Amino acid sequence: MSHLPILVIAIPLLFAFLIPLISMLFPSVRRITVTAMGLVYAGLVGMMIWGYHAMGVDRVIYPLGGWGPDVGIVLELDALSAAFAGIMGLGILLVILYSQDYMEAAESKYYVLLFIVASGIMGIILTADFFNLYVFIEMSAIASFPLVAVSRRGTALFASLYYMVFTLVSSALILLGIILVYAATGSLNMGEVAAVFDTIPELTRASIVGSFVIGLSVKVALIPFHSWLPPAHAEAVSPISALLSGVLLKNGVYMLMRLLPIFGFGDGSLDVRTLLLVIGVLTVIGGNVLAMGQGNVKRILACSSVAHMGYIALGIGIGGALGFAGALFHSLNHMLMKAGAFFSVGCIADGSFELSGLRGAALRTRPAGITFAMSTAGLIGLPPFGSFASKIMIMFAAIDAGMIGIAAVLPAGAVLSAIYYGRVYQVLYAPSEREPDDVSISPWQTTIVLVVTAVGSIATLVWAGNLARIFATIADYLVG
Template sequence: MEAAVWVIILPLLTSFILGISKLYFKRTLTPLVIGSAIIYLFLLLIVINHSDPPKVYSVGGWGRLGIYLMVDPFSALFLFIIALLLLPVLIFSLKYIKIHKHIYFIFIYLLTAGISGMVLTADLFNLYVFLEVSSLSSIALSVLKNTDKGIEGTFKYIVTSTIGSFFILLATILTYDVTGTLNMAEISLEFTEVPFKLRSALMAFFVFGYSIKIGLIPLHAWLPDAYEDSPIPYNVLSSGLVMKSAVYALIKVLYIIFGLDFLHESGMLHIGVLWGVMTFITAHLLAFQQSNLIRLLAYSSIAQISYITIGLFVGSEGGLIGGTFHILNHAIMKGTLFFVVAIFHYSLSAVDIKDIKGLGYKFPLLSFIFVVASLAIVGLPPFNGFISKWLIVEAALESGFVYAAFFILVGTFLSLTYYLKVIITLYTKNEKEILIDEPTLSLRLPTIFLGSLCLLFGIVPSLPLSLIHKVPNYLLNHEDYIRILLGG
């Protein structure tokens, strides 16, 4: 069986084995969790290495209704992000998570399987199925702590996620009814005969459904509440992969099925850029008002997703490179910030900004890493966030979206204000004695690892860009993608 298939099967199998081990072999948790992750990383590296030119795998052999997996540079980028985040999150969680450990790791692996399936599948129905696997896993993880806030946030998540799923499923069913196929390449070819208004309506359903999953304003209300009382290490995967996988699915649908020409003709590119600008300005203003660090980071994630949206909707090679690079960078930067906040919570049992007063002197290295990740996510040199944000600004200017470039610079200033508020509090001396639990090495190492990447990918951006530069080839020229998927 091909490695790409095992990338989906292994995390599903691990979830099943973890379920059995909970009943019979409770002491096997750590070796199972870490051992499976190491094997999974090797599989990811094998698949990523065969992503250019893209490779197609047929599973099931049911013709037009068959399951097709395709590994291309865009999907390889997401597999690379999984490779960077999964093992650090698992190592961190083994120490951090105190209750329902087996259940937590079962759903972490189910979530991994869902996201892996989303980025590898080449047909609409399985894209929807894997999206729901990741959504249901996220819901289970959000309510794991079983607190009133967690239940309230999860309820909002369920309601809004269901609405998004309904529109995505409706669009998928209508697309199949019109074209008679679920294969993305075949749909794209059939769409040339579909009337403009019908295609526009189908596109609107897809965009609305996926935008709820992404959390674009005003479809964002579920996100801060869902984050606030979720296990913080899970938030690393949620911000780094769950939200981004919905962005991935939307971009794949728009660029492969509808095509760049139709996106221009329908005005979707202008709508996407404007929506992105309105979202990040609003999200930054809301983030500034937060007193809770988790909610602040949640609104910050909404803003950063908006920058990604702008890059991907600019409709140019530079925009796609900048947007996809920011997908990677945001996963690293926000993952670092969530890890540091999780350690603060582990040590203090509190995550309000006022509670971290003076911690800069108690945790000098971790606080320095928080500062590095904060400046990176604001978009200041020499960190990775500056490179990707600058690429998006350049692409916006070259494509005539001058207002977007201007407001991105405004957004940089807005984000600096609320991150500075946190940093100043961190280094303000506290007259009261702070009683803390010292973080273990298993908490510090994942944090240091991701934090170092903020600097490394800023100083040597050519490392990730060597993979990312290949992404536009198969999105802007979707005829090549279609030809490869159809075996031409």
């Protein structure tokens, strides 16, 4: 266990630095090396989580350079970090495996950037230092911009730039919040700041919370800061869409869950809970309505990501152990299902994702057609799939807290999404005159990825009881 928290950050970095040398010296083994590296990464994350549970302690602290939290940077692994490390680690592994046959032209740089994202995400999850958090936010963000533009189509380039401008403004706001934290407390360590946060003058506290909440809302694409998401997620190549929707959005979710308890949910002149509830309702309804107007499969999936971030914001806003647990559970489900949907649609269609050109396409690529149906049915929230359970959890949390109106938003969102996914099914599964040529899915890695996401989306419902219990323990610990 001892060095594992740093290894999950440092080893993918090491891979990122090694890949250019390997592809220069031994170009023939590049692909298999990358697969092996992805497995090593996931293995390390798994060992870290397993080691954490085996130790049975509240938190594991890793002092970098041997400096304690009072002078240096420490990594801190607690239940919330472990849960998110699991979700994100699995997501990254799936993306790495699925990318195998995507990147002939872009050569090794694609994987360099992918492993930097992998490292940055673990950094965000594990660090207990505010400025270090900012560095890792920037690291994973900067590596993701060129990944969006990797196809170098005009629309993808513009989407990448649009995404970049929004992200840079949001990280500037987060940096502003961090500077204010340092100015007010003289410390950057999250634990130390949490201990003295109440003593900060009222207005400063409100400004800190405000700049973090706005900055993170842009990152999570909550309405009204969502407009960067649909183009970026739709124009990227399919594995990167899955990375952005499935994994990178959860960065913002993690930071909300990590930082809001530190800030005491901004009690005082700025009530973050109410704010999140209002924004959440707007986002669920707005995201789903946006999706209805789209004629492009990937855009529909992207807009539905906005709506799902709304569900998670509602879970956090309702608060309490049940709300937090629901938000956590939904993060896992959304990762599996949205990534699964993007992976499948990448196999079903190649190049154009306009609905008009995809008549019967899902029938022609049977395995991917089946997994697409499963993932999207899960996204609607239909029973045999995990997100049914997580949405019910958030709903119960709302009812428990006496917010019946909020509880009603969830089924309303499900109905709206059923309408637009229904339209997608009508086209994709329409019997067409063309003979089914049963396009086989080429590398074995892709098949594995599709099977994992599909099985995973059902498995989360099968084990919903256990998972809910685990997430509830984490939420209990968070809410305190």
